[in-house]
Amino acid sequence: MLACLEEDVTKDDYEREQNLNKILMCPACPGESIDQSQNPLADNMREIVKQKVREGLTDDEIKQYFVDRYGVRVLLEPPVRSNTLVLWIVPPIGISILAIVLISIMKMKRRISDNIEIDDSSIE
Amino acid sequence: MYSEIGLFALKLSLILAIYGAIGSFVGHFKKNPQLVLSARYALFSVVFLLTISTISLVVGFVSQDFSLRYVYENSNLSMPVEYTWVAFYAGNAGSLLFIAMVYSILIAVTLITVVRAYRNLAASVAGILGVVLVFFLGVIVFLANPLEKLDYIPPDGLGINPLLIHFGMFIHPPMQMTGLISVVIPFSLILASALVGKPYPFKWLSLVRIWALISWVILTLGLMLGSWWAYTILGWGGYWAWDPVENSALMPWFGMTALVHSLVVEMRRGIFRLWNVILATIAFSLASVGMFINRGGPVPSVHSFAESSLGWVFLIFLGCVVLISSMIIIWREDVLRSHHRMGSYFSREAAFLLQNILFLVVTFITLWGTIYPVISDVFFGEIVSVGEPYYNRVNGPVLLIIVALMGIAPVLPWGQARLAILKKRLLIPALSSLGMVILLLILGLTQVVPIIAFAVLTFIVGTILDELVRGTISRIKRGENYIASFWNLINSNRTRYGGFIVHMGIVILAVGATGSSFYSVQKDFVFEVGETKNLGRYSFTYDNLERKAFLDRQEITSEFSVYLKDKFIANINTTRAFYPQFDLTSSKAGIVSTLAEDFYIVSSGLNNDDEAVFRVYINPLVKWMWLSGPIILLGTIVAILGAFFQVRRKNI
CATH class of the missing domain: 1.20.5 (Single alpha-helices involved in coiled-coils or other helix-helix interfaces)
Known part of the structure; x- marks a missing residue:
């Protein structure tokens, strides 16, 4: 898990998506990442992550997108x-x-x- | 009627506990053995009374008597009958009663073991245990009474969180709660001997050690059962999430792990006495923190089952524990200060001290991460989350160092290690660990951290096997046969070799944790019935879909046949249940588990009639984690037996 967090440009989109899912918290179910959570909100957020990755946004831009909407608590590891x-x-x-x-x-x-x-x- | 009897028994038990606590202390200081004796019997009778209260609460649940508020809030008519027997510990008040009941039994057993050989200590032990009992019973009677009646009889209850309706409910919560409260026992024994202030013999320490080991193993099993439950029921493919409540159960475990080791140093070297009192206090404080966070603590968590507004009561209790223990420690500081010194920084005792410090460090980091969201909210006005990524990054390395120490410490001799001998003993483990690194590189592993972890784990296995083989060979040379010599070796020092077995168990646990954290593969699939998909070496066919409606839920069960390299291995199914009353969905995973890896499939939603989304994980080595449980239990039993015979033996 440690190694997964390191930024790596050569990773393919799918892996990036999964790593982002693991560090974004589902705001409706405190403590759970959107990767773990079965809440509909987490479903939506996963979908957004997927889209943004495909659109070519960087990890930081995607994180910022969610921070703008839900506040910094959406990150499971505070910056x-x-x-x-x-x-x-x-x-x-x-x-x-x-x-x-x-x-x-x-x-x-x-x-x-x-x-x-x-x-x-x-x-x- | 039965609930009035239960309530009466509960109130009476509080009065007797107060008498037991005060009587023990007064009797001790006034040197009045009759008073001490009657106080002890008062504490014994609490076992009987609390059993009556617990039975009457269970009767309330089984007979679905919704006139009791607590039964109304924590069960309903659609609850499966077998779960009504255990639903009483699903909520706040009932779990406190469960804790108090188990605790009263532990008190009775402890006092019986202490009174036999240590009459002069028994009173203080009874007093300390009694005070804690009074706290719990006071909270139950005045603030969280599970036998309280409603003014009317509702037709149906509210029910409990559906996630709790799972086989794990029968084993994990009781084990975890028993583990947390059992920390009081070694704490009380150690604090009582500090309070009385005289030096105590080796046998006394053996007794303390037995209780510390019992508490440790219950905590260990409680944590493992919890992880297993999460893995099979929560359907996210993982077993540990560094959730605040998980942390609050893990921290006392860290404390107890440190304590069972540093007690050994006190037994063998006569040092660390003061340190052990401090450590026992820390362990018990951490258990109180755990109960505080679980009951209306300020940190949001997925475990908020027993939530209540009792947080502040536990916080005050925690404050009192720390304050009183510190006062006793400062008052008796001169007695507790050991007269021996640590021989060398290059010795087993030094390694144990380092282990203790590292455990405190990891505990401190965990505590800090757990409470930081509150601190940030209060001081910076910003709500943040501290989750798994933080702990993996910060705790991960410290835990790896602790594990590495497990390979070196048992090989170091007490007193002063000599480099030449050490080199000889570490040669084989070091070579095998080097061999493991080469093997892993050949196999194509590239990540650095898991390779280091596996190398360290191989090293530990190497030192343990080296030790066992050497011991056995030297016995064989003396003419014993192979099996007898191994058996006699273990029996010659059960506490030591029991420890080795536990260490082996921990290694196996760590192998599982490393493999599954670094090499897990996951993928989401959209399926229609009849389709076959592939992931890695597996292919799986979506055979059938079945819908069922129950009183409280709608269930969709999907059946799969799983093939490994085109060879059929198993039929599994995954169930997704929706509970309208709770607006909650829970998924049960289908798992094909082998020693090498788990194939894990879980339903994550239905798009339309035929099409569904499933998440598939291939989690390597997870089974190793569950297998380590019995090994750890076995090793602890061997060690406890060893300590037990030390207690029974005369003249030491």
């Missing part, structure tokens, strides 16, 4: 923009903070620790 930047930036920052805290705790422990080796023999 990286100034107000969605937080979504993308918080995980790496959070991870770094977690890592720094843990490493510093471990270093502290090392200094405090009293070097007692525990006896494993009873356990094994």
Whole structure:
């Protein structure tokens, strides 16, 4: 699935269509892509995607077409923009903070620790 | 009449639970064993009372007594009889009662296991378990009472979401709910030992581990059954969508997976004690978040079955859990701090710590993605969706690293690893994984990510088999025969080898997930009866179409014969049902499943009388995912048995 998301000009129309269907959400059934959804609205949207692909519009143009109509929530993966930047930036920052805290705790422990080796023999 | 009895039992159980919780704590601190004992019996009797309440609710459903509001809202006359037995957990109030009932049984069993050997801890454990029970019963009695009566008797009920009328209804929801609530047990055991504050022996940790493993495996099976249900009933060819409710069930699983591993480190090395208390608190908090999101949480989801306005109650509960646990942790920090240090960063304990951190990372990302739409709405005034593409991109790599760690960690020794020995042990796995890469390239695979994934998975299988073969050979050399030596090897360290079996199961699961996510093919076809079409090596003929009208739905069943390379393999049918009352369509897929791939056909609409649209998927390796379930269960049972004998053994 990861690889499918990468833009590739050589892909044929059908594949492009499917990939677009997977990242567009059906506005009538939150959380479901129009690829999954059986709602009539999703049917319509799939049809529109098909048409636009045939007309030769780029993926971004097609996405923009739906964003103009349904708002940015129609995209299952929010674009990286100034107000969605937080979504993308918080995980790496959070991870770094977690890592720094843990490493510093471990270093502290090392200094405090009293070097007692525990006896494993009873356990094994 | 029966519903009054059920209601009375419910209210009485709340009073007894309050007595049980308070009595346990007061008795513990005032050193009054009689009070502790009577509090425990109060908790035991809740099992009996809640069973009565549950039975009376089931009676309401089976006898279609629409004078009960909850029965009216969650069933109707056209519901198949067998489903009336289980419909009681389809809605909010009834599922809470189900959770409370199962939980009361778990409490009783836990207390029996604790009281035997740890009289001084039993009171605190009972107290903590009791407080959580009081919360659930309080919510049921005052805010979501399933036995509440209507002023009149409606002629028919509203019915439940038709998607729930499926065999999965009997197994997935009970398993999932039991899994979520069972997280309380290891949490309470760990928190109680922190509260009491004395160091506890190896045996105690074995007991904690048994409960953690039980909770873990129930959660695992609950998730897998849910995926299987989605795959067969929702008709979109997939099994996991990173939907908010799926995430909320997955996050506690991440937490518990981290905990069952870090408990091992505490047992073997005497470190991570404080860490385990924190981890258990996180796991239980995540389970509460799960219940919050499922019950009127702010995030839209396809799972909104049990929706209610109880979200805020669970949020407050979550706040209290975090606050009280943190206070206990800070208060007992000196006792919990381990006196041993981590030997080296190049050791099994270090690998386990890294695994723990990565699980927290993936949990954090999942939580962030799940709640981000709310944050964006509140702070930026813009509604966004965070769906599958985001999680695949961000969580995918972290999960792959975790899986890779599964290949290395079990081979690293405790304390300090030596590079020379490690090299020797990793040689065969590394070579086989290289061989797999070459094989896949020869077979013509080009995508990088799945090739890496398959290489990593081969590596893990390599390390596990290497370990098993070495162990068996050394026993054979000592004169045991082949089968006996393998059997004795497993029995010599059941917790370890049980873990290996589980890891094998996870590898098989990951093979299925990788294959089906990267190599699935799908295509839509417009068909007329009698036509034959092709996709890949398959051809399929649309044989027949049958319409049926039921009280609650119209069904169209389409029959196909499927050929693989022109050889007939199966007749399958796919059903599309329309429920006018709910304005909802559901499709059941027709699946021909083999180890290599699933041929999956699902009806997606009727154009006119004869012409219909079908979507066909060829999903490779999906069956592997379902097969991993029994293997994981088996491995966990072996590990639990191992821990059980550790508990029973004397003098350690």
